[in-house]
Amino acid sequence: MSPLPLSDTDVHAYVDGQLAPARAAEVDDAVAHDPALAARVADFRHQNAALHEAFDAWLEEPVPPDLVAAAHAPADAGRWRRFAPHFAAAATLVLGVALGWFARETLLERDGTPTTFARQAALTHVLYASDANRPVEIWAAEEQRLVRWLSRRLGLSVHAPDLNTFGYALVGGRLVAGNQKPAALFVYENGDKQRLSLMVRKRPGESETAFRYAVEDGVGVYYWVDENCAYALSGQIDRAQMLAIGRLVYGQLAAADAASAQGK
Amino acid sequence: MAATDPALPHPELVAAIPRLRRYARVLTGEATRADDLVQETLARAWEKRRLWAAGTDLRAWLFTIMHNVFVNQRALARRDAQNVSLDADDAGAAWQIPVRPAQQTRVELMEVLREVGRLPVDQRAVLVLAAVEEMRYEEIATVLSIPVGTVMSRLSRAREKLRRASQHSTEPPAALKIIK
Numbered sequence: 001m002s003p004l005p006l007s008d009t010d011v012h013a014y015v016d017g018q019l020a021p022a023r024a025a026e027v028d029d030a031v032a033h034d035p036a037l038a039a040r041v042a043d044f045r046h047q048n049a050a051l052h053e054a055f056d057a058w059l060e061e062p063v064p065p066d067l068v069a070a071a072h073a074p075a076d077a078g079r080w081r082r083f084a085p086h087f088a089a090a091a092t093l094v095l096g097v098a099l100g101w102f103a104r105e106t107l108l109e110r111d112g113t114p115t116t117f118a119r120q121a122a123l124t125h126v127l128y129a130s131d132a133n134r135p136v137e138i139w140a141a142e143e144q145r146l147v148r149w150l151s152r153r154l155g156l157s158v159h160a161p162d163l164n165t166f167g168y169a170l171v172g173g174r175l176v177a178g179n180q181k182p183a184a185l186f187v188y189e190n191g192d193k194q195r196l197s198l199m200v201r202k203r204p205g206e207s208e209t210a211f212r213y214a215v216e217d218g219v220g221v222y223y224w225v226d227e228n229c230a231y232a233l234s235g236q237i238d239r240a241q242m243l244a245i246g247r248l249v250y251g252q253l254a255a256a257d258a259a260s261a262q263g264k
Numbered sequence: 265m266a267a268t269d270p271a272l273p274h275p276e277l278v279a280a281i282p283r284l285r286r287y288a289r290v291l292t293g294e295a296t297r298a299d300d301l302v303q304e305t306l307a308r309a310w311e312k313r314r315l316w317a318a319g320t321d322l323r324a325w326l327f328t329i330m331h332n333v334f335v336n337q338r339a340l341a342r343r344d345a346q347n348v349s350l351d352a353d354d355a356g357a358a359w360q361i362p363v364r365p366a367q368q369t370r371v372e373l374m375e376v377l378r379e380v381g382r383l384p385v386d387q388r389a390v391l392v393l394a395a396v397e398e399m400r401y402e403e404i405a406t407v408l409s410i411p412v413g414t415v416m417s418r419l420s421r422a423r424e425k426l427r428r429a430s431q432h433s434t435e436p437p438a439a440l441k442i443i444k
Contacts, residue, residue: 013401016394016401017398018400043430047426047427050373053373055290056396058282058289059282059283059286061285067302067303068278070302070306
């Protein structure tokens with residue numbers, strides 16, 4: 001019946017719906033006349049259905065925040081690399097001169113986007129966390145007082161996450177300028193005197209929730225926004241460790257929020 | 265402020281993640297390593313974003329990148345003598361497959377998956393791309409950088425093996441045992 005002999009490829013293409021209609025009609029015909037071929041086609045179709053049924057379940061799993069973050073453009077890396085020398089000079093100014101502070105304010109108030117938040121966090125980190133002697137206003141020895149004070153000033157309950165599992169101990173914290181509202185900054189340090197900072201501020205109205213990673217002038221910033229707050233973890237450590245610490249912070253804050261919600 | 269680079273459409277990229285994860289799991293046979301592979305693939309995609317021709321199939325392009333990353337990682341792992349084998353038997357044993365309890369064919373599905381896990385990774389990749397991702401054979405050839413003829417012979421071998429296995433599988437569901 002078939003004008004051309006059936007090849008193995010024809011059979012697979014037939015099962016997978018990849019044959020041109022004319023050729024598929026010829027295979028239909030061959031299948032109708034050949035029980036062995038019909039059984040093989042039926043088995044392959046059955047396999048396809050079973051594979052779909054089994055593997056499609058994986059598509060319904062929630063995507064981890066890390067991967068959502070990885071789908072974002074990597075923090076305008078190209079742009080910052082181009083401007084890095086200028087930015088470094090500006091950052092030095094900010095560090096050295098009081099005037100720099102006002103420049104920074106102008107820079108930060110330009111808009112309220114998450115990108116600005118990351119930049120703000122990086123600048124704040126460079127400004128304070130790199131200060132060897134006075135990175136914080138209240139030291140970790142008075143953690144409770146620190147947390148009470150910051151919670152009152154921010155108008156929300158803040159917590160200093162415990163990063164000891166990563167070798168980072170809380171140094172202390174301070175109040176810093178946010179866009180319109182104050183923000184809290186917690187500073188951590190490890191045995192090698194490397195510092196990390198976590199900036200927390202009230203959510204300024206945007207509904208962004210994705211985790212994002214940005215590199216601002218050599219400072220890695222991992223940031224996200226939840227229902228109430230925007231968070232940014234900043235430091236000059238490698239990205240993988242930053243993401244791991246970010247996950248830990250996120251988990252602890254979520255647990256603390258759940259606990260305080262239950263307490264109410 | 266400059267807008268984000270328009271080269272890669274962000275929503276489509278996010279939408280592709282579940283499929284990338286699934287394929288990564290098929291390749292590595294393990295969830296954690298699969299997510300690392302996806303992470304690496306996305307990073308590589310951004311690095312190479314200028315190589316993507318806008319308007320072409322983003323999914324196929326991402327799968328191609330993932331395949332290359334996987335092949336490179338596998339080469340490294342092999343150099344690393346005692347690394348976990350990615351081939352044949354033990355990969356299938358490590359799979360954590362979320363088969364919904366309501367499925368009446370649960371045991372049969374576990375059986376199919378176990379057999380898929382036993383296929384050499386090259387055949388497994390072709391089978392899943394054809395049967396589950398429903399890619400055209402030419403597209404699969406591009407993704408795996410192999411001739412279409414090789415796609416067909418791998419697909420054929422994979423299907424015949426599964427077919428033979430299902431004809432012999434009247435024994436109890438060994439897939440539920442933990443082999444590792």
